[in-house]
Amino acid sequence: MRSKLITVFAAVAMAFVLVPGIVSTGFCDTASKETIKIGFLSSLSGPFAMLTRYSSPAVHMVIDNANASGGLFGKQLQLITRDDQGDPSVVAEKLTELKGEGCIAIIGPFMGANGRPANQWASTNNVPLVTCASPSLADRVHTNKYTFFTIPVQNAVAEVLYRGMLTRPLKSFYYLGSDIVNAHEMYDYIADKMKKNHPEIVNLGSVWPSISNVEFSNLISAALAKKPDVVISGQAGPGWAALCQQGMKFNLFKRARVVGSYALESAVTASFGKNYPEGVETTDWCPFWEQSKAMQDYLKAHLAVSKVYPADKGFELHLAALAVVAAMRKAGSAEPEAVANALENLSFDSPVGAVHFNDYDHQLKIPIWYATSGYSKEFPIAIGVHSIKYGDDVYPSKEEILALRAASK
Amino acid sequence: MVNAEKSPVAPAQLLAQLIVGIGGGMVLFLMAAGVSIIVSGMNIINFVQGAFFTLGALLCFTLAQILNFWWALLLGPLVVACLGVLAEFLLRPLYSKSILYQLLVTMGLAFLIIDGMDTIWGREIKVVSLPDYLNTTTPVFGIDFPVYYIFIIAVSGLIALGLWLMFEKTRLGMVFRAIVNNRPMVGCLGINVTLLFTLMFAFGVWLSGVAGVLMAPIIGIDPESSMSMLFSMMIVLVIGGLKSMKGAFFSALTVGMVNAVGSLFLPWFYALIPAALMIVVLIVKPQGLFGKREG
8 A cells, every 4th residue: 555655646746747748848739830949047046046036037028029020031039048047167068958959049148157167068069159258358359259248348347447537537436346357457547547648646555355245344444545546445245245235334436436337236235225325336238227218118028027217238038139130130040050150240220329348359339327326206225326328439349359369379 | 466555454443353353252152052961961973953053033134024133032942942853853863873963864864944934034135134223333342343242242152151050050951961971871860851951952953043033133044054163163162172162162262253253354365264273273182172082
C-alpha cells in the first residue's frame, strides 16, 4: 500500500514537472515554430535584481509593439529570457542556452562585470549581442563584429560630468569612488583633464570603498573635512542610496555640490519619494521629465506597463531592443549574420530622437543630459529640474579609438 | 593613480573622525555580538545572521510606515527573534554533527530568507525616514555630527552594557557562561540546555534585528546585500576572537576607528583596511585578540 502511494505521488510529481516543460518546448505547441526568437539575458536574481522591475518592461514594450504591428516577416517576435544572476561565471552558459533556443540576437546583459564574458561569447558564437554592460573604453577599443553597446562609454559620461561641473565656479573637488573599474576610469579621466586644462582647480583626493560598502559616515566626514566645492560620487544603486541617506544626516548636500552618474535613476529616487536630496548634479540619458512627444509617449507607455517611472538602465535595454528590431527590418532577414551586419552604422528612432551606432566602436550615440535633482508638481519623485543636453561631441572620436586600438597591438 | 593635493589633518577633525568611527563600530558590534553569542554557546557559525539583519531593516521599513520608528525599533527585532526560534528548531538535529552540515543548512536558510524577503518586499531598494528630531545635527569638534549617530552609539552602548551585566551579574548569564565552558556538565546538573540554546539563538538573532533596525534609516535596504553584511560581521569576530563577546566589542570599535582614520590617511586602500587588519591579527594571534587557544 505504501509503495503504491509512493508510486502515485512520484507520478503526479513528474506530471507537474514534465507537462509544463513539454508545453513550453513546443512539442505540442506549433505556435513557437512561427516566431522569431530574441534572447534577453536579464538579472532576475543576484545583486542587480533590484533593476528588474525597471528593465524587463522596457524590453517587453518593444517586442509587444512590434507584434501588435504584425510582427516581422509574417512572424511574431518571442522574447526568451534567462537569468544571469548577476554572476559573470554563468553568463556564457546562459547565452549558450539562448542560442540553443534558437535566438537570432540577444539583448543584455545589463550590468558591469557580466559584459566581458558576454562580449567574448558573442565573438566566438557569431550571435549579435546588444548590451548595456561594458561601459569601459577598453571594451570599445577591443570590440568585435557581433557586440554593440547602448550604454554610453565611461569617457563620454566623465566628459559630461567634467563640462557640467565647470558650468558653475569650481575651486576644488574630491572623489568618493567605488572600487570598480568604471569608477576608477571616471576619476582618472576627470582628474587628468582638470589637471591639464584647469590646474588652478585643486584635486583634494579620492577614497575607494568596496562596491558592497554601505557605511559611508567615515568617508563623508573625511570628505567634508577637506572642504571641497564638489564631491564626485562613483556610487550607484544601493551604495548611492546609502550615501544619500548618510549624506543628508551629515548635511553633505548643503555643504558641497554633489555630482555623480545614475543619481536620478528612478530605481533609487522612487524609494525616497519626496525626501531625495535636491541639487544633486548627475548625468542622465532617460530624462522622462523632458516634454518631447517621443519621451512623453515612452513615459506613458512605461507607466502603463510597469507602474514605475523609467530608469536609465531600463532605457539602455529599451534601446537595445529597438536596435535589434530595427536591424532585422534593415536586413530584411532574421538570420544572425544579417542582423549583425545590419547593426553596423544602424540609425533608428528612439524616445531621445534619432540615434546611431558608430561603425568603429559599435557605440550607440545617444544624447547625455547633465541634470540637477529637484521636484516639480507633475512628478512624485525627484527629476532633473535644470538640464543641459550634450550631443555626439562628448564621445571619443574615431581617431581616438583607432589610435588606442593601434597602440594596444 | 592621479596625484592629489594633500592637506594636513587638524587634531579636532581627527577627534571628530574617531567619534564617527565609534558610531560605525558600535553598529558593527551589534551585528557581530549576535553571531558571537551563538558561536560561543552553541558552536554554530550562523550564516543566517546577515539575512536576519536585513529582515530587521525591512521590518523597520514597514513598521515605520504603519506605526512609527519607535514601534519599529521595539517590534522589528522581536519578530526577527521569533523567526530565529523557528530557525533554531531546524538546526537542532545538527548540533552534534560536523560543522559542514551546519554551514550548509544555515547558508540554505539564509538564501531562503533572502528569497522570502524578495518575494514579500520586492527587489527595489527601500529607504526609511526618521522623525525630524532625530534627523538633525549637532556640532561636535567642528563638524555637523548627526544626532541619529549619537542615538546609535547610545543604544548600542546600552545594549553592550546590558550584555555585560547579564553575562557577569545574572544567574542566566552564569548559566550561559557555564554552557560555553562545559556544556555536558551543565546538562548533567539538570538545566534545560535545549531551552537555553533556543534562548541563546533567539537572543543572538534579536541583536542582529536591532542592528538592522538601527541601520535601516542610513542605508538603502536591499535583500541581496545580506551576505556582504555577514562578511563584515565575520571580520570583526575573527579579529576579536570568535567566541569572545569582549573581543567582538573591542574589535568592532577598533575596526570602526581604523576605518575612520584610514579614510583620512589611506583612502586608496580603504576597501582593504578591514581585511588587512584581519590578516595581521591572524598572523600574530590566530585565535583572535581576545580568543583562547583551543586544543
